[in-house]
Amino acid sequence: MARMIKYDYKFMSDKKVGRFGFRQKELADLQKKLGKINEKLDKAKNSHDLSFRALPYDYKMLTHLYKLNKILRNHFDNMVVVGIGGSELGAKAIHGALAGDYANQLRNKKGLKIYFAGDTTDPKPVLDLLKIIDLKKTIFFIVSRSGLTIEPLANFLFLRKKVIEKVGKSHHANHFIVSTLSNKNPLYQIAKREGYLVLPHYAGGGRYSALSINGLLPALAAGFDIKNLLKGARAIDKICKSNKLEKNSPALFAALQYLAYKKRQQNISILMPYSYYLDDFSFWFRQLMAESVGKKKLGITPIASLGPSDQHSQIQLYMDGPHDKVITFVRVEKIRFDLQIPKYKNSEISYLGGHGLNSVLKIEHLATSVSLMENKRPNGTIILPELNEFYLGQLFFFFEMAVVYLGEFFNINVFDQPGVEQSKKYMYGLLGRKGFEKEAREIRRYI
Amino acid sequence: MARMIKYDYKFMSDKKVGRFGFRQKELADLQKKLGKINEKLDKAKNSHDLSFRALPYDYKMLTHLYKLNKILRNHFDNMVVVGIGGSELGAKAIHGALAGDYANQLRNKKGLKIYFAGDTTDPKPVLDLLKIIDLKKTIFFIVSRSGLTIEPLANFLFLRKKVIEKVGKSHHANHFIVSTLSNKNPLYQIAKREGYLVLPHYAGGGRYSALSINGLLPALAAGFDIKNLLKGARAIDKICKSNKLEKNSPALFAALQYLAYKKRQQNISILMPYSYYLDDFSFWFRQLMAESVGKKKLGITPIASLGPSDQHSQIQLYMDGPHDKVITFVRVEKIRFDLQIPKYKNSEISYLGGHGLNSVLKIEHLATSVSLMENKRPNGTIILPELNEFYLGQLFFFFEMAVVYLGEFFNINVFDQPGVEQSKKYMYGLLGRKGFEKEAREIRRYI
Numbered sequence: 089m090a091r092m093i094k095y096d097y098k099f100m101s102d103k104k105v106g107r108f109g110f111r112q113k114e115l116a117d118l119q120k121k122l123g124k125i126n127e128k129l130d131k132a133k134n135s136h137d138l139s140f141r142a143l144p145y146d147y148k149m150l151t152h153l154y155k156l157n158k159i160l161r162n163h164f165d166n167m168v169v170v171g172i173g174g175s176e177l178g179a180k181a182i183h184g185a186l187a188g189d190y191a192n193q194l195r196n197k198k199g200l201k202i203y204f205a206g207d208t209t210d211p212k213p214v215l216d217l218l219k220i221i222d223l224k225k226t227i228f229f230i231v232s233r234s235g236l237t238i239e240p241l242a243n244f245l246f247l248r249k250k251v252i253e254k255v256g257k258s259h260h261a262n263h264f265i266v267s268t269l270s271n272k273n274p275l276y277q278i279a280k281r282e283g284y285l286v287l288p289h290y291a292g293g294g295r296y297s298a299l300s301i302n303g304l305l306p307a308l309a310a311g312f313d314i315k316n317l318l319k320g321a322r323a324i325d326k327i328c329k330s331n332k333l334e335k336n337s338p339a340l341f342a343a344l345q346y347l348a349y350k351k352r353q354q355n356i357s358i359l360m361p362y363s364y365y366l367d368d369f370s371f372w373f374r375q376l377m378a379e380s381v382g383k384k385k386l387g388i389t390p391i392a393s394l395g396p397s398d399q400h401s402q403i404q405l406y407m408d409g410p411h412d413k414v415i416t417f418v419r420v421e422k423i424r425f426d427l428q429i430p431k432y433k434n435s436e437i438s439y440l441g442g443h444g445l446n447s448v449l450k451i452e453h454l455a456t457s458v459s460l461m462e463n464k465r466p467n468g469t470i471i472l473p474e475l476n477e478f479y480l481g482q483l484f485f486f487f488e489m490a491v492v493y494l495g496e497f498f499n500i501n502v503f504d505q506p507g508v509e510q511s512k513k514y515m516y517g518l519l520g521r522k523g524f525e526k527e528a529r530e531i532r533r534y535i
Numbered sequence: 536m537a538r539m540i541k542y543d544y545k546f547m548s549d550k551k552v553g554r555f556g557f558r559q560k561e562l563a564d565l566q567k568k569l570g571k572i573n574e575k576l577d578k579a580k581n582s583h584d585l586s587f588r589a590l591p592y593d594y595k596m597l598t599h600l601y602k603l604n605k606i607l608r609n610h611f612d613n614m615v616v617v618g619i620g621g622s623e624l625g626a627k628a629i630h631g632a633l634a635g636d637y638a639n640q641l642r643n644k645k646g647l648k649i650y651f652a653g654d655t656t657d658p659k660p661v662l663d664l665l666k667i668i669d670l671k672k673t674i675f676f677i678v679s680r681s682g683l684t685i686e687p688l689a690n691f692l693f694l695r696k697k698v699i700e701k702v703g704k705s706h707h708a709n710h711f712i713v714s715t716l717s718n719k720n721p722l723y724q725i726a727k728r729e730g731y732l733v734l735p736h737y738a739g740g741g742r743y744s745a746l747s748i749n750g751l752l753p754a755l756a757a758g759f760d761i762k763n764l765l766k767g768a769r770a771i772d773k774i775c776k777s778n779k780l781e782k783n784s785p786a787l788f789a790a791l792q793y794l795a796y797k798k799r800q801q802n803i804s805i806l807m808p809y810s811y812y813l814d815d816f817s818f819w820f821r822q823l824m825a826e827s828v829g830k831k832k833l834g835i836t837p838i839a840s841l842g843p844s845d846q847h848s849q850i851q852l853y854m855d856g857p858h859d860k861v862i863t864f865v866r867v868e869k870i871r872f873d874l875q876i877p878k879y880k881n882s883e884i885s886y887l888g889g890h891g892l893n894s895v896l897k898i899e900h901l902a903t904s905v906s907l908m909e910n911k912r913p914n915g916t917i918i919l920p921e922l923n924e925f926y927l928g929q930l931f932f933f934f935e936m937a938v939v940y941l942g943e944f945f946n947i948n949v950f951d952q953p954g955v956e957q958s959k960k961y962m963y964g965l966l967g968r969k970g971f972e973k974e975a976r977e978i979r980r981y982i
Contacts, residue, residue: 173847190663193640207844209899210811211874211892216637239843241884242876242895249877274883294847355859356803356836364657375848382852389803389852389860391838396686397654399955400620400741401822405829405836408954412802413836427658429689430696436721437688439968445658448689448966452656455961458981462957507855508846510909514902519895521886534905 090323093482095337097468099461100344100414108354108411109466110347115333118343118497123331125339125496137503140296140488144321144481149301150314156265156285157308160200163262164227167309168217170206170247171231171302172239174294174379175267177372178303178484180204184368185480186312199311205247206230206240214243223254223263227309230266231302233289235273238515244275267301293503295376298484313477320481328489338486341416341468342493348414348466349388357388358406361418362395362453363475369418370394373487380491380502396452403456407463415460415467418483419453420475422446537770540929542784544915546908547791547861555801555858556913557794562780565790565944570778572786572943584950587743587935591768591928596748597761603712603732604755607647610709611674614756615664617653617694618678618749619686621741621826622714624819625750625931627651631815632927633759646758652694653677653687661690670701670710674756677713678749680736682720685962691722714748740950742823745931760924767928775936785933788863788915789940795861795913796835804835805853808865809842809900810922816865817841820934827938827949843899850903854910862907862914865930866900867922869893 102109132138143149160167169179183191183202192201203221205214228251230244252260261283268275270288279286290300297303299321304314330336333343348354357377359370370392377390393402395417406415423446431441453469460467470486472479495502517528549556579585590596607614616626630638630649639648650668652661675698677691699707708730715722717735726733737747744750746768751761777783780790795801804824806817817839824837840849842864853862870893878888900916907914917933919926942949964975 172844175847177848188659188663190660190667193667194663195666207847208811208841209843209892209895210809211870212635212872213637213811215872215874216635216641219642220637220640236884237847238887238895238899239847242887242890242892245877245879245884245887246874246892278879278882278884355857362657364655364660371848378849378852378856382856384855385857387852387856389838389856391836394655396656397619399958400622400654400684400686401624401818402825403958404952404954405825405834407958408831409825409829409834409836410802410832423658425659425662427662427693430692432692432725435725437683437692437725439963439966440685440689440692443689443966445656445689445693448656448685451962451965452685454981455958455965455978458978459958459961463954505851507851507910511846511850511854511902511906514906515898516886518898518902519886519890531902531905534901 090319090478091473092323092327093337093473093479093486094471095341095468096471097340097344099457100466100468104461105464105466108352108464110344110351114347114351115343118346119333121497122333122336122339125493126329126331128496129492136291137293138492139291140299141325143290143299144318144325144485149304150318153301153304153308153314156305160227160309163225164200165225166203166221167200167227167229167306168203168205168221168247169229169231169306170240170243172207172237173375174297175231175233175237175240175302176204176207177295177368177375178298179306181298181369181372181484182303182307182312182317182480183310185365185475186307186477187310188365191310200227200309202306202310206243209239209242214246218250223251226263228264229305230264230275231289232268232275233294233297235268235275238519241275265305295379296488298372299481316477317481317484320478320483321485324482324485324489338489339493341486342490342497344468345388345414345490346494346497349386354412354414354466355389356391356413358391358393358413358415359418360393360395360398360415362449363418363420364394365475366418367392367394369483376487376491379505381494381498381500383500383504383507386498386500395456396449399452399456406465407460411464413465415465417453417457417467417469418472419450419469420472422474423449424474537766537925538920539770539774540784540920540926540933541918542788542915543918544787544791546904547913547915551908552911552913555799555911557791557798561794561798562790565793566780568944569780569783569786572940573776573778575943576939583738584740585939586738587746588772590737590746591765591772591932596751597765600748600751600755600761603752607674607756611647612672613650613668614647614674614676614753615650615652615668615694616676616678616753617687617690619654619684620822621744622678622680622684622687622749623651623654624742624815624822625745626753628745628816628819628931629750629754629759629764629927630757632812632922633754633924634757635812638757647674647756649753649757653690656686656689661693665697670698673710675711676752677711677722678736679715679722680741680744682715682722685966688722712752742826743935745819746928763924764928764931767925767930768932771929771932771936785936786940788933789937789944791915792835792861792937793941793944796833801859801861801913802836803838803860805838805840805860805862806865807840807842807845807862809896810865810867811841812922813865814839814841816930823934823938826952828941828945828947830947830951830954833945833947842903843896846899846903853912854907858911860912862912864900864904864914864916865919866897866916867919869921870896871921
């Protein structure tokens with residue numbers, strides 16, 4: 089049987105952290121609900137909202153992507169993902185976890201170099217990017233579910249102009265692939281008119297799209313094993329069928345997050361991987377948690393943290409500040425690349441010599457986790473056997489399902505985001521989009 | 536007179552956000568304390584803790600750095616800063632603000648390429664780094680105030696070995712500059728024994744060290760105008776002499792943060808610059824706030840956020856979630872590099888054409904800020920006329936002084952970090968450092 093990521097939650101319990109931890113009785117109460125919840129989710133499995141759960145089984149999409157990737161490999165050196173929020177955070181998290189900061193500068197890089205643009209309207213990043221890539225060897229992947237999102241569209245229009253200047257109007261279409269809903273939205277219409285390849289966006293929302301084409305195409309182009317990403321997701325999907333919290337770790341995680349917020353006013357939830365390469369993943373999680381659960385005057389505020397660097401930045405607060413947070417660590421058991429600290433003789437730091445950095449990393453996590461517990465700070469740890477595609481796929485699906493369960497416990501819709509509509513209307517108004525004249529008038533008072 | 540950054544706090548007031556905002560009376564009560572606080576700070580100005588306030592006036596240090604930099608420019612292409620927490624976050628923030636993501640890949644880069652290592656014990660980043668830099672052309676800047684910090688020392692020992700392999704034992708000393716207290720700590724002793732250049736760490740703590748050699752040497756090496764950084768800091772220092780909150784914006788900012796936490800249980804404080812290049816700055820702020828104020832079971836939890844990308848990730852929560860946070864935006868009035876969105880005819884998105892991205896960025900901030908206010912979410916904005924050395928220096932000093940005032944309002948010591956001692960002892964124990972055998976025994980129970 090495939091190995092699974094594990095969720096160690098013993099330091100979340102009142103037996104370890106007193107009145108700041110969960111009580112067994114509270115967990116038992118939620119356990120009673122799990123069967124009904126799973127039944128409900130199963131009935132709704134064909135809804136748009138839950139269609140992300142079918143993504144790991146979409147073998148047709150896989151075949152299509154592998155074919156497309158062959159063509160991309162033959163023609164391009166770079167892929168620029170142009171998206172924002174859920175349209176890019178999944179792809180970024182995969183690339184961060186498996187490639188890392190310097191990947192694009194390594195000479196022997198396998199696959200395409202992956203860049204991200206479109207997540208800001210600050211003009212300088214895209215201008216800088218154009219200085220370091222050859223447009224002739226670059227494919228742009230424009231991702232916007234609605235086809236209306238200002239930031240990626242603004243960047244797209246600018247990049248389109250630059251590509252046309254470089255390769256000519258007639259050839260420029262070969263440099264653009266679009267992921268959007270096939271529903272006559274502006275991006276879809278432009279893509280069709282210009283002859284860009286359109287990959288239909290799956291029915292569900294951006295923040296659950298990491299394992300759709302949005303995340304998979306850049307991952308495949310970069311040379312990663314996307315089959316194993318999906319295999320990992322299926323392994324988690326399988327355990328979510330269980331109606332026992334102890335077997336269904338995403339539901340268990342959700343239950344403990346819910347209890348911390350509801351029963352103990354712990355309104356902050358920190359994700360702190362002890363792996364440099366999972367930093368982008370925390371920012372993916374941060375969106376998933378914030379947009380899914382933060383509504384109707386409730387919501388856990390997620391924080392992306394990183395070990396060990398935040399030991400020297402945030403741990404003072406976590407250890408000694410108010411009892412308003414729970415922490416989830418991520419630990420990687422076996423790191424592929426290790427190195428030994430050289431011994432420096434006759435010094436107070438001679439003791440460092442001979443230790444592998446991998447073991448130092450584990451020691452740092454252990455010391456932090458135990459100290460927090462001793463200070464009555466609830467914390468749990470997700471353990472990955474290795475940081476590879478299979479366990480990363482598990483990690484994505486673990487949190488996606490955890491958030492779905494969290495919505496059931498809170499009794500809220502984790503798939504909408506009603507709170508951002510008004511500010512969008514103001515923006516449209518100020519930018520002169522038709523139909524938003526009233527909003528333009530309203531907000532001009534504040535200029 | 537020099538222009539100053541401005542703090543616009545009208546949307547923090549109960550007149551705008553009802554019971555979630557401050558009352559004028561509360562502010563008046565804190566106003567009464569400001570004179571005494573300034574008097575106290577003035578009396579203690581020669582203490583180690585407050586020595587950061589003297590940094591902007593240290594012209595001797597400047598002269599020394601300019602001399603040193605000439606030598607570095609002649610011999611090296613790269614500088615690698617090896618530090619963690621306060622030892623590197625300032626340098627990172629300066630570099631992020633003034634150079635940006637792709638700086639090291641630009642062909643016409645002025646100054647040295649700046650890299651950061653030492654803020655993790657994950658072995659892969661340093662291994663990757665070694666693949667893209669030429670050690671013969673690299674100077675390493677090792678920063679550790681105590682000279683004991685595990686992560687930078689472990690990386691230093693490894694890098695030292697690599698440099699020796701490359702250039703030989705006798706020449707390797709030219710590749711290392713050390714910033715540490717001159718007090719016989721292990722790093723200082725090694726540096727003296729090996730013949731490394733030692734730049735004495737200023738007396739105060741790492742999180743107030745951005746405008747010391749820790750931040751200034753990398754900034755100067757990268758080609759930035761460090762004189763103007765310090766000039767900006769002095770401009771803020773001057774307004775801090777005022778005993779009127781309305782003139783002393785760091786004290787005013789502190790007062791509003793204090794009131795939000797103390798009177799309205801808003802335990803989360805978000806810094807959200809609408810500038811891609813200020814993202815690293817937010818992480819510097821996040822340490823400053825967390826370690827300074829987070830102690831004795833109180834403390835505001837800081838969050839580093841970024842506009843506009845977090846409009847598509849966190850704003851749903853900020854707008855519609857619990858009333859447990861205050862937000863501070865940073866807006867840059869005039870961006871040096873702008874670009875115009877090309878017009879796409881006969882499309883629903885034609886309205887985007889002709890707008891400059893700079894103005895779109897401002898519109899996004901305005902729409903978000905007003906919508907939050909209308910949803911009764913207190914938010915303020917710090918306005919920078921431009922993103923350059925002078926205003927960046929102001930920004931650093933603004934927050935450093937704000938945190939000092941915050942400590943006075945809370946009546947806590949913002950210069951210590953007592954909460955991280957136990958976990959350090961556990962680490963030393965597990966790594967076999969002498970004198971920590973008891974801690975090793977205690978924590979081994981959890982392995």
